[in-house]
Amino acid sequence: MTIDTVDSVRCENAARPAHDVARxxxxxxxxxxxxxxxxxxxxxxxxxxxxxxxxxxxxxxxxxxxxxxxxxxxxxxxxxxxxxxxxxxxxxxxxxxxxxxxxxxxxxxxxxxxxxxxxxxxxxxxxxxxxxxxxxxxxxxxxxxxxxxxxxxxxxxxxxxxxxxxxxxxxxxxxxxxxxxxxxxxxxxxxxxxxxxxxxxxxxxxxxxxxxxxxxxxxxxxxxxxxxxxxxxxxxMSPSADEIADARATVHRLGGGGSVYDGSDLPALGRAQALLQRAERLGLSAGA
CATH class of the missing domain: 3.20.20.60 (Phosphoenolpyruvate-binding domains)
Known part of the structure; x- marks a missing residue:
């Protein structure tokens, strides 16, 4: 495996994530x-x-x-x-x-x-x-x-x-x-x-x-x-752009609770919300 050096050096002014989300x-x-x-x-x-x-x-x-x-x-x-x-x-x-x-x-x-x-x-x-x-x-x-x-x-x-x-x-x-x-x-x-x-x-x-x-x-x-x-x-260890997009779609579909149709929907909503929160805390674009 060749180590990808893209983004391997931190910008001098880039803030590090808080210790609770640090990877x-x-x-x-x-x-x-x-x-x-x-x-x-x-x-x-x-x-x-x-x-x-x-x-x-x-x-x-x-x-x-x-x-x-x-x-x-x-x-x-x-x-x-x-x-x-x-x-x-x-x-x-x-x-x-x-x-x-x-x-x-x-x-x-x-x-x-x-x-x-x-x-x-x-x-x-x-x-x-x-x-x-x-x-x-x-x-x-x-x-x-x-x-x-x-x-x-x-x-x-x-x-x-x-x-x-x-x-x-x-x-x-x-x-x-x-x-x-x-x-x-x-x-x-x-x-x-x-x-x-x-x-x-x-x-x-x-x-x-x-x-x-x-x-x-x-x-x-x-x-x-x-x-x-x-x-x-x-x-x-970061949410990918596809994962962020899927999470946003899930929140949009289930966020109000009115579209819940079986017992797996609320756990899925919770996972999607947690992923988007983590992406935001890591400085990733939840709008990607």
Whole structure:
């Protein structure tokens, strides 16, 4: 598969979608010498840039990496992935991020209990949103409780660590259960659809199929490791012009409720209205 580079670079003045509808969450290692990579991520088509202080940063580089990320957030905006709760690295991460003016939110690695989210929210202060990464069997079992914490704005699937913890194969059928369970937990907690794991660098031939799998399980975003993947994922995970046109026709036909003729019409109307709302939130033309 050749990555389509059209719309792969964000216009300097283009606004990113809000985190509740964001499709691509680009993880960028928070390295001490990472300013060029941070800038490249900022220019990419990714909806959300996440500077990574956890797995993307070797332990020996973490102290200097934290300083680099903190300095960057003095004049730029980004999310930050922080280490698992109650660890020494987590405490150091949050100390480095305290009152950083450009901090948009944090992605909490390996969340396993609602206490993990509560403790992180307590350290960050009110108003900082948290995406909880579910990366273990324990985390999956606690997903609904985690999702219901007021500071948690979305769930995300830490695919690699989840497979390591459970021994589940890298197969869409085998992984359908955890994916759909996160979708159901998100919906039950009245959160947006969850964020799926990434396609690895160098695996571009899988990018389209992986993203279609994400959509089939009700997830509405993906982690991203390569800026070049962002434009493709955004395109695939956005309502198409045909879908928007069909939704508008459905709303026109059923919008007043008078044309409803069987029990499937109101659900169809609800899906159409939700699609048009999402298209509008993403800055797409609902009049196309």
């Amino acid at each position: 691509t969450w680009l993880l960028t290692p928070g390295r001490p010498d990472g300013n060029a990579d941070f800038a490249r991520a900022e220019r990419s088509a990714a909806d959300v840039v996440v500077l990574d202080l956890e797995d993307g940063l070797p332990d020996a580089l973490k102290p200097e990496g934290r300083r680099a990320v903190r300095d960057w957030l003095g004049s730029h905006h980004a999310w930050v992935r922080v280490s698992p709760a109650a660890t020494a690295e987590w405490s150091a991460d949050l100390l480095a991020l305290a009152d950083a003016p450009g901090l948009r939110g944090v992605m909490l690695a390996k969340a396993e209990t609602v206490t993990d989210v509560a403790a992180t929210a307590g350290r960050l202060g009110a108003g900082i949103p948290i995406v909880a990464l579910i990366e273990s069997a324990i985390g999956l079992e606690s997903a609904l409780e985690i999702a219901r914490h007021p500071a948690c704005v979305r769930l995300a699937f830490g695919l690699g660590d989840f497979r390591r913890d459970t021994g589940i194969a890298d197969d869409p059928v085998a992984l359908a259960y955890p994916r759909t369970r996160l979708t159901v937990a998100s919906r039950a907690a009245r959160l947006p659809g969850p964020i799926d794991g990434p396609t690895l660098r160098g695996a571009e031939t899988r990018l389209r199929d992986d993203t279609e799998t994400t959509q089939s399980t009700g997830m509405t975003g993906r982690l991203c490791l390569d800026p070049a993947h962002a434009g493709v994922i955004n395109s695939l």
